[in-house]
Amino acid sequence: MAGDRPLVQGTPLLEARGLTRILPGVVPVTLVQNVSFTIGCGEFVAITGPSGSGKSSLLYLLGLLDRPTAGEVLIHGKATHTLPKKDLARIRLEQIGFVFQFHFLLPEFSARDNVMIPMQRLGALTPKQQKTRATDLLKNFGLADYVDRLPAELSGGQRQRVAVARALANAPRLILADEPTGSLDSRATEQVFDTLQSIVTETGTSIVAVTHDMDLASRMQRRIHLVDGAIDTDQILPPSVRD
Amino acid sequence: MNLLFKIAGTHVRNRLRQTIVSTLGVALGVGFSIAMAALMQGSQRDFVESLINAIPHVEIRDEKRDPTLQPASRFYQAVAFHGLRPLDDIGGIRNPTEAMASLRDWVDGNLAQQLSGQAVLRYSGQDLGMTLVGVVPTDELSVSTIKDDMRRGRFEDLATTPDSLVIGDSAAGRLGADLGDTVTVTSASGLSKRFKIVGIFHKGVSASDEALAYAPLKAVQILLEKPNVINRITLRLDTIAEAPAVAERAERQLGYKAVSWEEANEGLMEAFAVRNVIMYTVVGAILVVAGFGIFNIISTIVHEKARDIAILKSLGFPEHDIQLIFVLEGLVIGILGALAGCLLGYGLSSYLSTIRFEFSVGREMTHLPIYMSVWHYAIASGIALISAGVAGFFPARRAARLNPVDIIRGAT
Numbered sequence A: 001m002a003g004d005r006p007l008v009q010g011t012p013l014l015e016a017r018g019l020t021r022i023l024p025g026v027v028p029v030t031l032v033q034n035v036s037f038t039i040g041c042g043e044f045v046a047i048t049g050p051s052g053s054g055k056s057s058l059l060y061l062l063g064l065l066d067r068p069t070a071g072e073v074l075i076h077g078k079a080t081h082t083l084p085k086k087d088l089a090r091i092r093l094e095q096i097g098f099v100f101q102f103h104f105l106l107p108e109f110s111a112r113d114n115v116m117i118p119m120q121r122l123g124a125l126t127p128k129q130q131k132t133r134a135t136d137l138l139k140n141f142g143l144a145d146y147v148d149r150l151p152a153e154l155s156g157g158q159r160q161r162v163a164v165a166r167a168l169a170n171a172p173r174l175i176l177a178d179e180p181t182g183s184l185d186s187r188a189t190e191q192v193f194d195t196l197q198s199i200v201t202e203t204g205t206s207i208v209a210v211t212h213d214m215d216l217a218s219r220m221q222r223r224i225h226l227v228d229g230a231i232d233t234d235q236i237l238p239p240s241v242r243d
Numbered sequence B: 001m002n003l004l005f006k007i008a009g010t011h012v013r014n015r016l017r018q019t020i021v022s023t024l025g026v027a028l029g030v031g032f033s034i035a036m037a038a039l040m041q042g043s044q045r046d047f048v049e050s051l052i053n054a055i056p057h058v059e060i061r062d063e064k065r066d067p068t069l070q071p072a073s074r075f076y077q078a079v080a081f082h083g084l085r086p087l088d089d090i091g092g093i094r095n096p097t098e099a100m101a102s103l104r105d106w107v108d109g110n111l112a113q114q115l116s117g118q119a120v121l122r123y124s125g126q127d128l129g130m131t132l133v134g135v136v137p138t139d140e141l142s143v144s145t146i147k148d149d150m151r152r153g154r155f156e157d158l159a160t161t162p163d164s165l166v167i168g169d170s171a172a173g174r175l176g177a178d179l180g181d182t183v184t185v186t187s188a189s190g191l192s193k194r195f196k197i198v199g200i201f202h203k204g205v206s207a208s209d210e211a212l213a214y215a216p217l218k219a220v221q222i223l224l225e226k227p228n229v230i231n232r233i234t235l236r237l238d239t240i241a242e243a244p245a246v247a248e249r250a251e252r253q254l255g256y257k258a259v260s261w262e263e264a265n266e267g268l269m270e271a272f273a274v275r276n277v278i279m280y281t282v283v284g285a286i287l288v289v290a291g292f293g294i295f296n297i298i299s300t301i302v303h304e305k306a307r308d309i310a311i312l313k314s315l316g317f318p319e320h321d322i323q324l325i326f327v328l329e330g331l332v333i334g335i336l337g338a339l340a341g342c343l344l345g346y347g348l349s350s351y352l353s354t355i356r357f358e359f360s361v362g363r364e365m366t367h368l369p370i371y372m373s374v375w376h377y378a379i380a381s382g383i384a385l386i387s388a389g390v391a392g393f394f395p396a397r398r399a400a401r402l403n404p405v406d407i408i409r410g411a412t
């Protein structure tokens, strides 16, 4: 079991230090408030909290898509707030897989082509290898028969799974997923969860997943509960509770 | 890069109708520019060509660049002299044989000598003031196109018939004289001589047709009382481009003013230059307008594809890539437009060259002069591409700077 390994090995993969994000305006809105935690390699973390509690906003900050008003995000112990946009893009491409709450796919590209886009940009694999890898990833999520379909020809749950497969494309160290199973039935949820769990176990990739599904959250190693943009509880769940 | 191309391609295909319209805008701009350039340069070349045929390439006149100093000036340093009677100068190029021989030594082309002066032609009670030009017929034929202008009679007959005359058709008409008639020619000093008309020409230039007459050089020298004097040497060169250099050398050698055809028509050359500037300004303006079309469609696409831009940026595409996608889209439209425009331009200029016109007055023009040059295509396409690149650049930069989180938040 993954949980038998130490949770933090050496330098943490991701560290949030006093992360605060305030939307400026006549009435400034605080999205995230003084959030600090570390995530090591091979962790599967659930972020829970009521709707509007700032889960998505926190994920954007962790994924280097948004810049914090205060605090910083460190990747492998390296500060990111001083890096130019170009370098942040490179980190996202190589090390972070992002799944949006509302599965965003490029509408003109087939399921497989969508999964191949990050690989093509990175260029680490040959086109043939890229195609094979994309097909395999989709197969893992039960989409073997849908590789050539356009997003418009897929159901909401199928699109969500394509988005998860795309986040895995470049074998990132960190996957940030915003409700990856939000529109899936229990069978498909099971399939996605098992696939993600096996990736964590086999490759030491860390996953931070926002979820409303308490049952699902309770099966992960750790749960961070947000209320009004701040951490309410951050608990490590012992394997006994999970199984 | 391939991927960026592919993404750009999908955007363009999504907006196919608008893309085609803005491509057509560029194509029309490029096409008309090319046709216009072909017509403008064609007419210019046509004009210059007929000009070069009609006038000597280099003309040496019995004038000095600077006015001759009066003897008094040579002896006294003074600002001005009063009551001075200027020295009489009978003018003309003295020693024509020697001058001609020294020029023949090095000039590649033909030379002809002339003595011209004012005279009055009289026939059946009609008087007509004319410029009488004494020529050596064979030389004159070798430097001018007078042979092609002959309507009746032969120019060569000036050499075989003593005291013969070739006059313009308008002049002949005014005098009521015809081929074979004998007219009386009176010089300014009152000397008279009878000449027989052996030829009638029509140059299409009324000044010549109304008031120019050719006669053998010897006869004119006698009539004007300037024996062994000429006042003009005309050159027709093998290589027209050498005209300025030849003129300069001839002037240095002989000390008389030598003028190349370009110098003689300086005003005309300037007018052509101005015309070209105007033309390229109009071409530029057309293509800038086409550029606005491109700007418009790329802006629309950026707006429409904001979500895709956010996705790409979140996947780790740097701003530079995003910008490139949209600049590429602009360039694709520009390139397609330029290609279509080149075809259109070729078609238009080919069509224009088949149109025939007839002008009764002045120079005859049987068809529109079209000159096709790769440069017209290159310049028009180049301007179109620059304009397309610039038009794509600004929306592309806006796209690159979009904040993905703003878009994602807005979409939820």
Ligand SMILES: Nc1ncnc2c1ncn2[C@@H]1O[C@H](COP(=O)(O)OP(=O)(O)OP(=O)(O)O)[C@@H](O)[C@H]1O
Residues within 6 Å of the ligand: A023, A029, A030, A031, A049, A050, A051, A052, A053, A054, A055, A056, A057, A058, A101, B409
């Ligand atoms: N542009 C905005 N202007 C003002 N308030 C905003 C803006 N964007 C988000 N918010 C607010 O910020 C808070 C956090 O939003 P966020 O999307 O992070 O919540 P969430 O936890 O992901 O919610 P959900 O579970 O519904 O997805 C919410 O209360 C939301 O109303």
Ligand SMILES: [Mg+2]
Residues within 6 Å of the ligand: A055, A056, A057, A101, A178
């Ligand atoms: Mg959310």
